[in-house]
Amino acid sequence: MSSLTIIRGRVIDPANKIDRVTDLVIEGGRVTSLGDKSRPRTDRVIDASGCIICPGLIDPHVHFREPGQEEKETIATGAAAAVAGGFTSVCCMPNTEPAIDDDGRVDFIYHQAARAKQANVFPVGAVTKARAGRELAEIGLMAASGAVAFSDDGVAVASAGTMAKALTYIAMTGKVLMQHCEDPELGGGVMNAGSLASRLGLAGWPRVAEEVIIQRDILLNLHQNIGARYHVQHVSSGGSVELVRRARQDLFGQAHVTAEVSPHHLLLTEDDCASYDTHFKVNPPLRSRRDIEELLAGVRDGTITVLATDHAPHTQEEKELEFAAAPFGMIGLECALPLYIKALIESETIDWPTMISMMTVNPARLCSLTGKGTLTPGAHADVTIIDPKEKWTIDANEFKSKSRNCPFHGWKATGRAITTIVSGDVKLLRDPDRLKDQTDAHDRSKPTQHQPSQIVAQSLHDSKI
Numbered sequence: 001m002s003s004l005t006i007i008r009g010r011v012i013d014p015a016n017k018i019d020r021v022t023d024l025v026i027e028g029g030r031v032t033s034l035g036d037k038s039r040p041r042t043d044r045v046i047d048a049s050g051c052i053i054c055p056g057l058i059d060p061h062v063h064f065r066e067p068g069q070e071e072k073e074t075i076a077t078g079a080a081a082a083v084a085g086g087f088t089s090v091c092c093m094p095n096t097e098p099a100i101d102d103d104g105r106v107d108f109i110y111h112q113a114a115r116a117k118q119a120n121v122f123p124v125g126a127v128t129k130a131r132a133g134r135e136l137a138e139i140g141l142m143a144a145s146g147a148v149a150f151s152d153d154g155v156a157v158a159s160a161g162t163m164a165k166a167l168t169y170i171a172m173t174g175k176v177l178m179q180h181c182e183d184p185e186l187g188g189g190v191m192n193a194g195s196l197a198s199r200l201g202l203a204g205w206p207r208v209a210e211e212v213i214i215q216r217d218i219l220l221n222l223h224q225n226i227g228a229r230y231h232v233q234h235v236s237s238g239g240s241v242e243l244v245r246r247a248r249q250d251l252f253g254q255a256h257v258t259a260e261v262s263p264h265h266l267l268l269t270e271d272d273c274a275s276y277d278t279h280f281k282v283n284p285p286l287r288s289r290r291d292i293e294e295l296l297a298g299v300r301d302g303t304i305t306v307l308a309t310d311h312a313p314h315t316q317e318e319k320e321l322e323f324a325a326a327p328f329g330m331i332g333l334e335c336a337l338p339l340y341i342k343a344l345i346e347s348e349t350i351d352w353p354t355m356i357s358m359m360t361v362n363p364a365r366l367c368s369l370t371g372k373g374t375l376t377p378g379a380h381a382d383v384t385i386i387d388p389k390e391k392w393t394i395d396a397n398e399f400k401s402k403s404r405n406c407p408f409h410g411w412k413a414t415g416r417a418i419t420t421i422v423s424g425d426v427k428l429l430r431d432p433d434r435l436k437d438q439t440d441a442h443d444r445s446k447p448t449q450h451q452p453s454q455i456v457a458q459s460l461h462d463s464k465i
């Protein structure tokens with residue numbers, strides 16, 4: 001395994017509160033040193049001038065469809081899409097066919113990911129058998145085999161009794177329960193409930209369907225003294241943000257309840273559904289401009305601590321069905337980073353270190369990914385290099401994903417990952433001129449002239465999420 005030095009980039013490592021221009025050394029698949037002028041000579045050098053060097057991006061919520069729906073995505077194509085988007089690790093949901101609900105299927109995910117040799121892929125186990133919401137799945141066996149979290153994503157665990165049992169058992173594993181919050185008796189529509197849905201003749205999906213499940217689960221966890229780690233997936237409602245905010249501030253602390261938001265819920269509204277374009281049909285549905293403002297407020301004040309794509313591939317034939325019949329979901333791995341830049345950085349909602357924390361150390365801690373999400377010496381050498389100023393056009397036809405159901409096709413974007421490194425191996429290099437053999441790079445007898453420390457005066461969120 002070759003050694004590598006990344007020079008002259010702005011290193012942002014929120015886990016260690018680092019934000020300065022310096023060099024990063026990788027040897028043997030691990031981070032060796034950061035800004036150490038006495039570092040050993042390495043085989044290769046990447047010049048990251050003008051770029052951000054950060055821990056490899058982590059997405060805790062993707063759908064890779066394998067086993068059972070390989071025509072939409074496979075673990076290999078999904079992992080390649082992740083690398084193209086700057087993600088070095090992803091956590092795949094269990095709504096496959098069959099569901100990931102036993103230890104053998106957890107092992108299968110790891111096996112397929114190892115064969116693909118792209119991004120790290122970590123399986124999320126189902127909460128209930130076949131995700132049917134009745135009988136608990138083999139939680140202990142899956143945890144022992146490497147399931148990093150548990151979810152019935154695609155549907156909620158609707159039964160309060162089953163949910164209470166699930167929280168109890170999952171608490172014993174130390175893993176997190178990720179809930180798709182949708183009361184099936186209140187949900188089931190195809191877009192946000194309201195006057196627009198009525199005018200379009202489409203079934204509405206009210207915010208309360210999401211909010212009532214969140215409130216119920218928080219109360220179950222609190223009043224039964226279960227103390228499980230509970231995570232709200234793809235928050236879409238401003239009311240949900242307030243429920244999570246109260247729980248984190250007033251009930252049982254930040255270590256127990258967390259939430260994520262996806263790029264489409266920060267940038268798109270129900271108005272986009274007026275064209276009946278099924279690329280905008282997503283679960284939970286796109287809401288109002290006011291909901292977006294409340295989601296942004298939740299990101300700003302630390303209520304929402306994780307960014308996740310909810311990458312959900314579907315075939316063109318499925319998405320060409322009429323709006324009511326087409327499946328929910330859109331792909332996002334390969335364009336999520338510039339979309340977050342647009343929604344959060346360009347709007348000055350948060351700064352770069354905070355956004356990087358929401359895409360690295362916070363999801364790593366959420367899913368107990370040891371050695372991920374940080375550039376601490378000894379950590380896995382998963383690294384993303386971002387050019388924050390590169391201007392480009394999102395083109396779904398060039399995606400590595402098998403599917404093309406992306407509503408952001410044709411959008412002008414600023415910023416993208418130009419290099420993705422997984423365990424020290426360069427998996428993506430958009431600008432080959434930046435990579436040189438050591439002998440061609442520069443005179444190593446002259447130490448790199450580091451710019452003065454650029455520690456940003458800011459209020460990073462507590463490292464606990």
